[in-house]
Amino acid sequence: MKKYLLLFFVSTYVFAQNKTLEQKVDSVLALMTLEEKVGQLVQYSAGWDTGTKTREPKEGHEELIRQGKIGSFLNIIGVEQTRRLQKIAVEKSRLGIPLIFGLDVIHGYKTTFPIPLAEACSWNPDLVELSARVQAIEASAAGVNWTFSPMVDIARDPRWGRIMEGSGEDPYLGSVMAAARVKGYQGKNLKDDNTILACAKHFAGYGAVEGGKDYNTVDISERTLREIYLPPFKAAVDAGVGSLMSAFTEIGGVPSSANKLLLTQILRNEWHSDAFVLTDWNTIGEFLVHGIAHDLKEATKIAIEASIDMDMESNGYHLYLAELVKEGKVDIKYIDDAVRRILKAKFKLGLFDDPYKYCNPEREVKVTLGEDLRRAAKQVALESVVLLKNENNLLPLNENIKSIAVIGELAASKEDPLGPWAQQGIPETVVSILEGLKNKVGNRIKINYAEGCKVDSEDKSRFEEAIDAVNRSDVAIVVIGETRDMSGEAHSRATLDLPGVQEELIKEIHKTGKPVIAILMNGRPLTINWVSENIPAIIESWYLGCEHGSAIADLLFGDFVPSGKLTVTFPKGVGQIPLYYNHKNTGRPYNPENPRFTSYYIDFSLEPLYPFGYGLSYTTFEYSNLKLKTEKIKAGDFVKFSVDVTNTGKYEAKEIVQVYIRDLVASVTRPVKELKDFKKINLKPGETKTVEFELPTERLKFFDINMNYSLEPGRFKLMVGPNSKDLLETEFELIN
Ligand code: NOJ
Numbered sequence: 105m106k107k108y109l110l111l112f113f114v115s116t117y118v119f120a121q122n123k124t125l126e127q128k129v130d131s132v133l134a135l136m137t138l139e140e141k142v143g144q145l146v147q148y149s150a151g152w153d154t155g156t157k158t159r160e161p162k163e164g165h166e167e168l169i170r171q172g173k174i175g176s177f178l179n180i181i182g183v184e185q186t187r188r189l190q191k192i193a194v195e196k197s198r199l200g201i202p203l204i205f206g207l208d209v210i211h212g213y214k215t216t217f218p219i220p221l222a223e224a225c226s227w228n229p230d231l232v233e234l235s236a237r238v239q240a241i242e243a244s245a246a247g248v249n250w251t252f253s254p255m256v257d258i259a260r261d262p263r264w265g266r267i268m269e270g271s272g273e274d275p276y277l278g279s280v281m282a283a284a285r286v287k288g289y290q291g292k293n294l295k296d297d298n299t300i301l302a303c304a305k306h307f308a309g310y311g312a313v314e315g316g317k318d319y320n321t322v323d324i325s326e327r328t329l330r331e332i333y334l335p336p337f338k339a340a341v342d343a344g345v346g347s348l349m350s351a352f353t354e355i356g357g358v359p360s361s362a363n364k365l366l367l368t369q370i371l372r373n374e375w376h377s378d379a380f381v382l383t384d385w386n387t388i389g390e391f392l393v394h395g396i397a398h399d400l401k402e403a404t405k406i407a408i409e410a411s412i413d414m415d416m417e418s419n420g421y422h423l424y425l426a427e428l429v430k431e432g433k434v435d436i437k438y439i440d441d442a443v444r445r446i447l448k449a450k451f452k453l454g455l456f457d458d459p460y461k462y463c464n465p466e467r468e469v470k471v472t473l474g475e476d477l478r479r480a481a482k483q484v485a486l487e488s489v490v491l492l493k494n495e496n497n498l499l500p501l502n503e504n505i506k507s508i509a510v511i512g513e514l515a516a517s518k519e520d521p522l523g524p525w526a527q528q529g530i531p532e533t534v535v536s537i538l539e540g541l542k543n544k545v546g547n548r549i550k551i552n553y554a555e556g557c558k559v560d561s562e563d564k565s566r567f568e569e570a571i572d573a574v575n576r577s578d579v580a581i582v583v584i585g586e587t588r589d590m591s592g593e594a595h596s597r598a599t600l601d602l603p604g605v606q607e608e609l610i611k612e613i614h615k616t617g618k619p620v621i622a623i624l625m626n627g628r629p630l631t632i633n634w635v636s637e638n639i640p641a642i643i644e645s646w647y648l649g650c651e652h653g654s655a656i657a658d659l660l661f662g663d664f665v666p667s668g669k670l671t672v673t674f675p676k677g678v679g680q681i682p683l684y685y686n687h688k689n690t691g692r693p694y695n696p697e698n699p700r701f702t703s704y705y706i707d708f709s710l711e712p713l714y715p716f717g718y719g720l721s722y723t724t725f726e727y728s729n730l731k732l733k734t735e736k737i738k739a740g741d742f743v744k745f746s747v748d749v750t751n752t753g754k755y756e757a758k759e760i761v762q763v764y765i766r767d768l769v770a771s772v773t774r775p776v777k778e779l780k781d782f783k784k785i786n787l788k789p790g791e792t793k794t795v796e797f798e799l800p801t802e803r804l805k806f807f808d809i810n811m812n813y814s815l816e817p818g819r820f821k822l823m824v825g826p827n828s829k830d831l832l833e834t835e836f837e838l839i840n
Pocket residue numbers: 178208252305384385593
């Protein structure tokens with residue numbers, strides 16, 4: 105009987121070659137029992153043995169695969185294990201439906217790329233797409249079918265540890281990066297062996313947790329949700345993302361995995377997406393903790409009826425879904441729809457054609473940690489770095505210097521450059537900053553290294569050693585910041601100061617009178633006010649992955665000119681948070697002449713330390729001649745304009761030309777600035793380029809007073825420049 109069914113099934117999809125995807129899916133669905141359908145909606149994690157570092161399915165799960173009661177695993181590592189489990193699903197379960205294997209490939213599998221926040225600072229979507237493409241090539245060779253990436257949550261609060269995982273604070277830039285990453289992971293055709301399914305997460309609003317405390321309550325208006333937090337998800341959907349992950353958090357009382365506005369109304373009805381939705385870890389189980397369900401069975405009903413397709417680890421779907429249907433408490437249509445969406449993804453990935461397409465051990469060995477992957481990682485790293493300060497052109501370093509003091513625990517660390525969420529990243533593959541510099545200068549320049557202090561310790565006993573190293577050197581490079589476990593999931597901070605005694609150390613080093621360069625290594629904006637005022641050169645390097653040190657060495661010596669710009673605002677103090685460039689004007693904006701009764705702090709600056717979009721180069725750029733083609737623009741047309749950018753310095757370099765608008769009068773209040781376009785250009789010394797833009801009026805749309813996404817005629821300010829503060833301005837009018 106079993107054999108017969110299997111044969112029947114196999115012939116169904118062989119026969120199905122000429123059918124549409126929907127027909128193929130339906131022909132499989134027609135064969136499935138209720139229990140097998142539910143099985144497709146269940147995902148479990150591999151068990152973790154931290155000692156042996158092996159990942160095996162947990163007890164009983166192999167039997168569940170045989171029974172067709174598991175549709176997916178996460179955290180299974182490597183081809184051998186993937187193939188073994190897939191074989192059970194395909195050859196031992198009644199219908200032989202392949203499993204889908206997911207993993208958090210956030211910025212690399214084994215070859216580690218810069219953290220996503222750093223990559224976004226490149227403002228280079230092609231490069232970000234390349235990064236995701238290369239990550240997919242390596243991960244797919246190691247058995248991974250599906251990555252839980254990109255994380256597209258907008259973050260306006262640097263205390264939130266997960267700010268490092270996204271693209272920053274801006275919905276437009278976040279959307280561009282979201283689309284680039286989806287394209288990179290999923291490639292041209294998901295059936296290709298080296299593509300993987302992407303997953304836009306965390307749907308939605310997770311970045312708005314109160315106080316920046318992870319998992320905390322989110323309470324934002326529907327307008328803020330739609331205008332700030334949702335655009336990157338929409339961009340991911342438009343780019344064809346295969347799946348989404350719901351967030352841990354609630355919005356206004358409704359946890360995301362129960363949120364019909366998000367999951368049904370917006371995702372299905374408005375965006376017409378058939379991407380499947382997976383929960384985050386045990387979010388259905390957490391309905392009980394949130395207090396919206398008495399028990400897991402009730403939680404299960406809420407989730408499936410909200411359009412959650414796959415249950416990660418709560419066990420609710422596995423235990424109760426079939427029962428709920430049999431009792432008439434849940435309509436089978438919810439299950440059928442969810443199964444359809446998941447089967448569709450498996451078909452699109454080509455798993456029905458070849459369930460072992462990700463299971464080739466020779467490919468795994470050949471591809472993993474390949475030199476070509478590292479080259480890509482370095483290319484991305486170089487463009488992710490942001491130069492924050494460079495007084496008197498201290499950088500690039502003069503080749504004639506004889507000695508460099510390299511100071512700081514982070515300078516020698518081979519672990520921290522991996523950053524949080526480094527998946528299978530291996531510290532031994534990392535070039536530390538110290539190694540990068542040594543490799544670069546060989547015997548020509550003496551490197552004097554001293555740790556000075558640990559990142560997070562009060563111990564100053566090794567300051568002397570560091571000061572001595574600096575006194576013996578021509579220049580000091582001090583690497584300060586956070587260890588990699590200070591940001592990421594569940595690593596929120598209430599302060600943004602440099603941890604430990606790092607600031608005291610750099611103050612002591614500054615006293616030596618030697619030129620000092622500070623390199624920041626961190627996963628979030630930090631309130632480095634003293635450093636910013638007193639240290640002549642500052643580089644924001646984030647966590648750059650395996651090529652951190654070699655990229656930094658190239659930048660320090662001018663073999664590559666920095667071109668990154670911040671995609672998050674750096675505040676001066678935690679009390680200013682949330683501090684973001686695209687804020688509203690308010691009815692009482694700050695008036696410096698007569699501040700009383702205007703919007704300000706009596707005891708603290710309103711200014712950011714570094715604004716959104718900010719970043720320097722070794723050269724200088726001048727902007728002039730902002731010119732509109734026409735001043736009146738019809739809805740549906742383009743706002744056409746140009747600006748001249750001149751390289752007024754000595755280095756050939758890249759510049760990111762940024763375009764902002766302000767809708768001057770509308771039916772609802774609009775932000776003082778909104779990024780709407782940008783271009784990264786290359787200029788030789790002395791060269792001027794006229795940079796042309798054609799902004800579709802579609803980008804001027806917003807949610808009006810009736811919450812319709814529409815265009816309102818009227819006057820707009822157009823602003824163009826090198827960052828969100830230093831802008832040339834003109835005005836245009838949108839007419840009907
Ligand atoms: C929890 C995290 O929030 C999510 O981003 C991740 O994908 C899952 N765990 C699975 O590891």
